[in-house]
Amino acid sequence: FLPNALWTVQPKLVYVRRNPKSVAVSYYHHSVSLHCYNGTLEQFVRSMINDLVYYSPYHKHLIEYSELRYANMLSLCFEDMKQDLPDAIRQVCRFFDKSYTDEQIEQLSRHLGFDQMRQNASVNRRQWIEYNLQQTNRTDKLDGNDMQFIRRGETDGWRRELSNELIEAIDRWTLEKVPVDSKYTSLFR
Numbered sequence: 001f002l003p004n005a006l007w008t009v010q011p012k013l014v015y016v017r018r019n020p021k022s023v024a025v026s027y028y029h030h031s032v033s034l035h036c037y038n039g040t041l042e043q044f045v046r047s048m049i050n051d052l053v054y055y056s057p058y059h060k061h062l063i064e065y066s067e068l069r070y071a072n073m074l075s076l077c078f079e080d081m082k083q084d085l086p087d088a089i090r091q092v093c094r095f096f097d098k099s100y101t102d103e104q105i106e107q108l109s110r111h112l113g114f115d116q117m118r119q120n121a122s123v124n125r126r127q128w129i130e131y132n133l134q135q136t137n138r139t140d141k142l143d144g145n146d147m148q149f150i151r152r153g154e155t156d157g158w159r160r161e162l163s164n165e166l167i168e169a170i171d172r173w174t175l176e177k178v179p180v181d182s183k184y185t186s187l188f189r
Helices: 020-035 041-049 058-067 078-083 085-095 102-112 114-119 126-135 164-177
Strands: 013-017 073-077
Touching: 013 058, 013 078, 020 041, 020 058, 020 126, 020 164, 041 164, 058 073, 058 164, 073 078, 073 085, 078 085, 085 102, 102 114
Parallel strands: 013 073
Antiparallel strands: none
């Protein structure tokens, strides 16, 4: 999905990966609210496991990006960003050859914090989501906070939404694609 000019122009890229269970839940809600997906979470997860959703296959995608020999790419992990946003901001600043004071980093951290981003109407295009939910006869979801582009931003929200059966299915899928002794295991934590 990257333009061929990437290799000649060499722009800087920031790549963010995320735990596969979090991806499944987040991508489901994203698909419902922005792409008019009309199935259930379970159907979506089963489709993802069978590489039938857009951007599949998931594990291969992360492995290929981790192996990409592209000097102008910074790879970050969503869970690490949530744990220490100021550190992630410092990494991005170094990558883009920018320097800020600790006070400016803290100010950026507050501005880019999840709760602040969630309230930003420029980021959370509620009208579009409302339109899509009406088009798919899912107006029952209009009152839910889950139907936003910036939804919850939790690292383990999947624990509340996935059944034990789906958690086990995603774990089996990951083990099939990335054995425990693989050098790539840490990408899928």
